[in-house]
Amino acid sequence: xxxxxxxxxxxxxxxxxxxxxxxxxxxxxxxxxxxxxxxxxxxxxxxxxxxxxxxxxxxxxxxxxxxxxxxxxxxxxxxxxxxxxxxxxxxxxxxxxxxxxxxxxxxxxxxxxxxxxxxxxxxxxxxxxxxxxxxxxxxxxxxxxxxxxxxxxxxxxxxxxxxxxxxxxxxxxxxxxxxxxxxxxxxxxxxxxxxxxxxxxxxxxxxxxxxxxxxxxxxxxxxxxxxxxxxxxxxxxxxxxxxxxxxxxxxxxxxxxxxxxxxxxxxxxxxxxxxxxxxxxxxxxxxxxxxxxxxxxxxxxxxxxxxxxxxxxxxxxxxxxxxxxxxxxxxxxxxxxxxxxxxxxxxxxxxxxxxxxxxxxxxxxxxxxxxxxxxxxxxxxxxxxxxxxxxxxxxxxxxxxxxxxxxxxxxxxxxxxxxxxxxxxxxxxxxxxxxxxxxxxxxxxxxxxxxxxxxxxxxxxxxxxxxxxxxxxxxxxxxxxxxxxxxxxxxxxxxxxxxxxxxxxxxxxxxxxxxx
Amino acid sequence: xxxxxxxxxxxxxxxxxxxxxxxxxxxxxxxxxxxxxxxxxxxxxxxxxxxxxxxxxxxxxxxxxxxxxxxxxxxxxxxxxxxxxxxxxxxxxxxxxxxxxxxxxxxxxxxxxxxxxxxxxxxxxxxxxxxxxxxxxxxxxxxxxxxxxxxxxxxxxxxxxxxxxxxxxxxxxxxxxxxxxxxxxxxxxxxxxxxxxxxxxxxxxxxxxxxxxxxxxxxxxxxxxxxxxxxxxxxxxxxxxxxxxxxxxxxxxxxxxxxxxxxxxxxxxxxxxxxxxxxxxxxxxxxxxxxxxxxxxxxxxxxxxxxxxxxxxxxxxxxxxxxxxxxxxxxxxxxxxxxxxxxxxxxxxxxxxxxxxxxxx
Numbered sequence: 001x002x003x004x005x006x007x008x009x010x011x012x013x014x015x016x017x018x019x020x021x022x023x024x025x026x027x028x029x030x031x032x033x034x035x036x037x038x039x040x041x042x043x044x045x046x047x048x049x050x051x052x053x054x055x056x057x058x059x060x061x062x063x064x065x066x067x068x069x070x071x072x073x074x075x076x077x078x079x080x081x082x083x084x085x086x087x088x089x090x091x092x093x094x095x096x097x098x099x100x101x102x103x104x105x106x107x108x109x110x111x112x113x114x115x116x117x118x119x120x121x122x123x124x125x126x127x128x129x130x131x132x133x134x135x136x137x138x139x140x141x142x143x144x145x146x147x148x149x150x151x152x153x154x155x156x157x158x159x160x161x162x163x164x165x166x167x168x169x170x171x172x173x174x175x176x177x178x179x180x181x182x183x184x185x186x187x188x189x190x191x192x193x194x195x196x197x198x199x200x201x202x203x204x205x206x207x208x209x210x211x212x213x214x215x216x217x218x219x220x221x222x223x224x225x226x227x228x229x230x231x232x233x234x235x236x237x238x239x240x241x242x243x244x245x246x247x248x249x250x251x252x253x254x255x256x257x258x259x260x261x262x263x264x265x266x267x268x269x270x271x272x273x274x275x276x277x278x279x280x281x282x283x284x285x286x287x288x289x290x291x292x293x294x295x296x297x298x299x300x301x302x303x304x305x306x307x308x309x310x311x312x313x314x315x316x317x318x319x320x321x322x323x324x325x326x327x328x329x330x331x332x333x334x335x336x337x338x339x340x341x342x343x344x345x346x347x348x349x350x351x352x353x354x355x356x357x358x359x360x361x362x363x364x365x366x367x368x369x370x371x372x373x374x375x376x377x378x379x380x381x382x383x384x385x386x387x388x389x390x391x392x393x394x395x396x397x398x399x400x401x402x403x404x405x406x407x408x409x410x411x412x413x414x415x416x417x418x419x420x421x422x423x424x425x426x427x428x429x430x431x432x433x434x435x436x437x438x439x440x441x442x443x444x445x446x447x448x449x450x451x452x453x454x455x456x457x458x459x460x461x462x463x464x465x466x467x468x469x470x471x472x473x474x475x476x477x478x479x480x481x482x483x484x485x486x487x488x489x490x491x492x493x494x495x496x497x498x499x500x501x502x503x504x505x506x507x508x509x510x511x512x513x514x515x516x
Numbered sequence: 517x518x519x520x521x522x523x524x525x526x527x528x529x530x531x532x533x534x535x536x537x538x539x540x541x542x543x544x545x546x547x548x549x550x551x552x553x554x555x556x557x558x559x560x561x562x563x564x565x566x567x568x569x570x571x572x573x574x575x576x577x578x579x580x581x582x583x584x585x586x587x588x589x590x591x592x593x594x595x596x597x598x599x600x601x602x603x604x605x606x607x608x609x610x611x612x613x614x615x616x617x618x619x620x621x622x623x624x625x626x627x628x629x630x631x632x633x634x635x636x637x638x639x640x641x642x643x644x645x646x647x648x649x650x651x652x653x654x655x656x657x658x659x660x661x662x663x664x665x666x667x668x669x670x671x672x673x674x675x676x677x678x679x680x681x682x683x684x685x686x687x688x689x690x691x692x693x694x695x696x697x698x699x700x701x702x703x704x705x706x707x708x709x710x711x712x713x714x715x716x717x718x719x720x721x722x723x724x725x726x727x728x729x730x731x732x733x734x735x736x737x738x739x740x741x742x743x744x745x746x747x748x749x750x751x752x753x754x755x756x757x758x759x760x761x762x763x764x765x766x767x768x769x770x771x772x773x774x775x776x777x778x779x780x781x782x783x784x785x786x787x788x789x790x791x792x793x794x795x796x797x798x799x800x801x802x803x804x805x806x807x808x809x810x811x812x813x814x815x816x817x818x819x820x821x822x823x824x825x826x827x828x829x830x831x832x833x834x835x836x837x838x839x840x841x842x843x844x845x846x847x848x849x850x851x852x853x854x855x856x857x858x859x860x861x862x863x864x865x866x867x868x869x870x871x872x873x874x875x876x877x
Contacts, residue, residue, distance in 0.1 A: 308758060329761030338759065346759040349752035356749065360760035369742045376740075 003065060004029040004192035005050070005081070005161050010059035012045055017434065019045040020056070021216040029160075032183060032193045034207035034224070036200065038236055038500075039294045039462045042216040043196045047163050050194070051083045052076035063161070082154025083163045086170070088146050090138045096149040097121040097134035100156050124156055129185050144175035148182070161192045168202055169295065180206045198236075198293050200229040200501045204514065212236055225516040229502055237464050237497030247287060247448055249472045249488060256284040258456040259305075259425050264314035266297070266304040274300035276480040277314070282425065282456040287447065289471025290460045291496050297480040298460055299341065302429055305458075306338050307331045318425065332361055335424035337417040339431050341460065343406070347413045350402030354394060355383035357401045358416050390415035391442070407439035418446050426450050429460040444470060464500075468493055476500050550854035557850050558843050568843040575836020576829035582836075584718035588790070590828025592617075592799075594727040595782030596806025597813060597820035598734050599775040604807075605738065605815040606751040606771040612658065612673030613779045614803025615680030616651040620780020622684045623650025625787045625794035626692070628705030639708040643788050644726070644781060651780015652773040654680055659772050663765060669772070677803070685796045694793070702794035711789035723785035730778060734817040747771050779803060800831075808856055827852075 006026035012019045020042045027033045035043050048054045050061065052070035060067050063079045070076050073083070090099045097118050106116040121134045130148045138146060147167065154162055164183075168176045183193055183206060197203050203210055204224060212219040212235040219235045259282035268274035274297040282288050292298050303309035305316060307328040316324040318334045326334070340346040348357045359379055362368050367378045383397040390411045394404060401409055410431070418426065428447055432440040447470065451457045461467050467474060474485040474492060476499035483499045485492055555565035576586050596613050603610035610616075624647035631639065658676060661667040685700070694703045711721040738744040750757040750767040758764050782802065787794055805827055812826075813819030834848035 306759065327761070327763070328758060329763065332761045340759050346753075346755040349749055349756045351752050352749060356745070360749065360757075360762060363745055364742055372742060373740050374742055374745055 002029045003027070003062070004031070005064075005194075006062045007046070007050070008060050008062070010046065010049060010056045010061070012049060012054060012056050018216050020049070022059070023213070023216070023218050024059075025211055025218060025221060027161075027192055027194065029192055030187050030190050031209065032187050032195060032207045034195045034197055034203040034210045035213060036196075036198055036203055036210060036232060036236060037213035038198065038464070040215075041213040041236075043213055044165060045216075046213070047083070047165055047194070047196060050076065051081060051163060077157050077159070080158055080160040081163065082151075082157060082159025082161070084147065084150045084154060084165065084167060086165045086167075088150055090146055090149065092137075092139040094138055095135050096132055096138055096141055096145070096152075099138055100134070100149055100153045102153075104157065121152065121156065125152060128152075128155060128182075128189065130182060142175075143170050144172075144178060147171070147175075147179065151182075151186075155191075160190070161194070162186070163194045163196075165196050166198075167195065168197065168199065176202065198501065200232050203232070204229060214238060223516070225514040230498065233497045233501045234494060236501060237493060245469050245488075246444060247470045247472065247488075250285060250452075257281045258284050258319060259458075260315075260317040260320075261305075262315045262317075264301070264304065264316065265312040266300045266309060267312055268297075268300050273312075274480055275304065278482050280475070280482060282458060284424075284454050284456055285451055286472050287451045287457040287459055287470050289467035289474040290458060290477060291464060291467050291474060291485075291500055292477030293500055294462060296477040298477040299429075301477070302338075302341075302427055302458075302460065305331070305427060306336070335422065337423035337426045339410075339413055339417055339426075339428040341429035341433070343409055343413060348401045348409055351400055353398045354387065354392070354401055354404075354412055355379060355397040357412055358383045358386050358397070358419075360416060362420070386415040386419045387412075389419060405436075407435035410435050410439060410443065414443055414446060418450065421453075423450065424455055426455055426457045427460075428457065430462060431459070432466060433462065464493070464496065468496070478502070546855055546858040549858060550851050553854045554847055554851035558847050561843070563841060563843045568837050568841045568847070571840035571843075572830075572833035572837040572848070574833075575840070576833035578836075581715070581718050582832070584715045584720040586825070586828045586832045587724050588718065588720040588828075589832050590824040591721075591724045591727045591789070592782040592786050592802045593805050593809055593824035593827050594731055594820055595785070596779050596802050597809030597824050598727075598731050598817050599779035599782070600806045600810030601813060601815040601817050601820055602734055602738065602778065603771055603775040604751075604810055606747040606767065607754060608751075608768060608771045608775065609668070609670045610655070610673050610772060610775045611670060611807065612655070612676045612680075612776075612803075613806045614799065614801065615673075615677035616654045616776040616779045617783040617799055617803045618680045618684045619654040619783070620647040620649075620651035620777075621783030621787045621798065622687060622702075622794050623647055623780070624784030625702050625705060628709035628788060629692075629703040629793070632706055634706075634708055636708045636710075636712075639706065640711060640788065643705075643709050644784050647780045647782075647784020647787075648777035649780070651776040651778070651783065653776075654780070655772045655776035659769055662768065681797075684794065688794055688796055692794075697793075700796040704793045705788065709788055710792060711785065719790055721785075721789040723789040726785065727782070728821065730781065731817045731821055734778070738817065743767075743770065779806060782806075808852070811856065812859055 004027050008024050010020050010023045023042070023046055037043050045054060049056050052072045052075045055071060061070060062068065063081070068079055070079070091102070100121050101117055105112045106120060107113050118134055125132045125134060130152055132145060132148050132152060141149070151162065167179060171179060187193055195207060207224045209221055210224050210227065210232065211221040212232060214236060261278060261280040263277050263279060264275060265273060265277050266275035290298055300309060304311045307326055307330070311324045314324065315322055318336065321334065323331050323334055344350060359368060359382065362382065363374060368375055368382070380397065387394065387397055392404070392408050392411045392415065394408065401412060404412065426447065431443050431447070447457050447459065459467060459470055471488055473487050474496055476483045476485055476496055478499060485496045485499055555569070558565040558568050575582060577583050596617065599613055600610070624643040627643045627646040631642070634642070654676060658669050658672045661672050662669055688700050688702050692702045694701055711723050714720045714722060714724065738748060746762050747767045747770065749762055750764050754764060786798065791798055809820055809823045809827055812823040830848050830852060834845040837843055838845050
């Protein structure tokens with residue numbers, strides 16, 4: 001078969017991150033290719049390069065055998081590459097047909113030819129057997145229908161190569177089945193499909209070949225009918241821990257429960273159940289690692305713990321006291337320190353000075369206020385000592401946080417949350433994401449110290465190496481539920497990887513959906 | 517040792533110098549260009565721009581009396597500007613200053629004309645408090661809609677303007693109509709409710725001093741007080757404030773009501789200090805000016821003071837310019853508009869900073 005698209009030695013760096021590292025792959029015409037990997041494996045970066053949204057630092061792209069330069073989505077479309085984004089780009093008040101042709105409407109002189117428009121869209125819809133009611137208003141269309149409209153939009157513009165970025169993330173099971181049968185139909189008609197996912201079951205069901213990416217590199221490409229989810233999971237998460245274990249699990253595990261969660265359910269921002277009736281105990285002196293692919297409920301779980309998102313049902317107790325109705329401040333005063341995952345969104349105010357970022361849990365206590373005014377001498381002393389203790393590299397505490405590097409911002413956050421040695425529970429979400437080695441080591445050491453002093457530490461990380469290097473016990477979030485991987489042991493990584501990608505049953509080699 | 521510590525200090529001062537210099541230069545250029553645009557318009561309409569600007573200057577600052585009148589004109593602008601600065605700095609988009617100004621003004625007028633026999637030192641504070649309450653109460657529906665259904669205040673405050681202005685118009689047209697007056701207006705306030713004058717022959721009154729005191733208070737409140745710190749953190753990053761345990765809703769309520777109260781006080785001072793009664797459409801857009809002034813002052817309560825003085829001078833000078841040279845007041849609107857345009861665009865800041873840094877280096 002003829003080659004549809006290939007990339008050769010693509011490298012792309014962002015400040016501090018090697019997002020794609022000499023990535024090469026070839027995809028044939030009519031193929032359904034799945035690209036899988038953990039968060040941050042570089043899948044989305046690669047797709048954006050193929051769609052002309054990013055430019056690679058080096059390497060080249062060939063479409064139908066010919067080297068192309070893609071410097072915009074327009075270039076990509078003109079080469080027959082279409083993209084269906086995870087978040088739809090549709091105007092709600094337009095009909096689906098109007099959205100499909102938006103920007104390339106058929107017209108009679110200066111007027112849009114509505115009749116020809118509908119006919120054309122209907123013809124394409126019928127040709128590819130995509131069941132779309134073209135006259136429906138977009139805001140009345142179901143999610144599945146909107147997605148089909150997105151696919152039609154790409155086809156209408158002449159796409160032969162379709163890129164779908166986690167297309168099933170927004171779909172129900174039935175809609176997913178429909179999508180898959182449509183994709184098979186499209187492939188039969190000679191369209192090439194690139195499908196990004198981290199749900200292995202779906203990948204095994206739909207794709208001809210599967211490419212696994214990890215830490216910006218291609219780990220390998222396998223024929224889907226010859227593999228199984230165990231093998232894919234192992235390729236995704238790797239075999240060995242890089243950097244090794246830095247935590248010495250204490251001999252005598254303490255039994256005091258500092259945090260007890262019973263039957264907790266939480267809704268996400270779209271009012272769907274994100275956390276499904278979970279039970280969990282966190283012990284004093286323990287580092288509990290929470291692994292999971294992003295979007296499996298762990299963010300909502302943490303937000304519920306912090307009082308930032310209401311608990312739908314269930315109880316959260318700190319040292320025996322129920323706190324699920326408490327405000328965020330009340331929860332913090334019960335002894336919880338919180339390092340949020342997105343440090344720029346909720347970890348700091350970048351336009352506020354360092355001292356302003358350091359005092360958020362102390363400014364209303366004596367001696368930092370007299371009830372009315374801020375007591376600047378005490379605040380300055382506190383800020384200076386935290387900056388020193390946590391080795392924030394800055395000319396002074398009046399510098400805006402936004403002028404610091406990511407690692408130094410994280411040191412500011414760590415200083416605020418951990419500097420006063422008050423916490424009984426530390427919730428650290430992605431505490432070392434994107435920061436330098438010395439900063440990473442310092443923050444990991446702090447978490448270990450906290451646990452050694454008897455605090456309970458909840459460690460959430462997209463970096464499985466970090467979880468395995470630090471945790472005494474590991475649980476996995478999958479589809480809103482937690483799965484227990486147990487206490488740390490030498491080979492726990494495989495189990496965690498399987499739970500992350502498949503939930504309960506783990507992997508099952510017999511489970512393969514396709515036969516060769 | 518000495519050498520290593522000296523260098524950062526030097527570069528620190530250099531940075532401050534560059535920043536301050538940039539700001540001043542930035543504003544100077546904006547004003548200059550805007551004045552030139554105004555001059556061009558005046559010139560194109562066949563009038564002499566230099567004579568017009570001279571008349572404007574004399575009208576605003578020509579002698580002590582005129583200067584005092586300019587200060588009086590800027591009084592309400594200071595309060596509206598501070599109200600805007602407080603709101604915008606705390607992430608509250610209060611576009612309802614004009615409506616709150618009217619409600620505050622009417623509340624003060626009502627206390628002034630319907631309560632009799634009080635000594636001044638009781639009656640005046642009562643009027644001013646009523647003004648604050650009037651402005652603050654007018655923000656309550658907005659707050660309710662925001663907290664209950666998350667309806668953006670950008671729209672609701674804007675709509676409340678029209679309701680407030682028409683509602684007070686209704687009040688003076690029917691329930692509180694003064695039958696003896698030719699203009700639609702409320703009865704005249706008792707003398708005990710009138711603000712004492714500061715200068716013979718000028719309308720300048722103690723309201724001006726109150727306005728400055730409020731600006732200084734709001735500066736202290738925002739930058740030195742505990743609650744102001746909370747509100748600024750909410751303004752800088754709401755998600756961060758929430759995650760840190762700062763009460764975000766309380767901050768919103770306080771910022772919105774304080775903003776309404778301050779501009780309501782401005783309305784009260786206009787009525788008790790200048791008009792002596794509530795008149796329909798008495799405000800020539802001071803609430804809107806307040807937003808522009810806040811923008812010009814980069815939402816700093818003390819920056820509002822010079823910005824208001826400038827606006828007050830333009831307003832008073834424009835009247836003099838029109839009567840002396842026949843150039844219509846709208847030429848000044850042109851200048852104001854241009855300034856707002858350039859301040860908003862602020863294309864000059866990075867450009868000049870780069871040039872200055874090169875020059876200093």
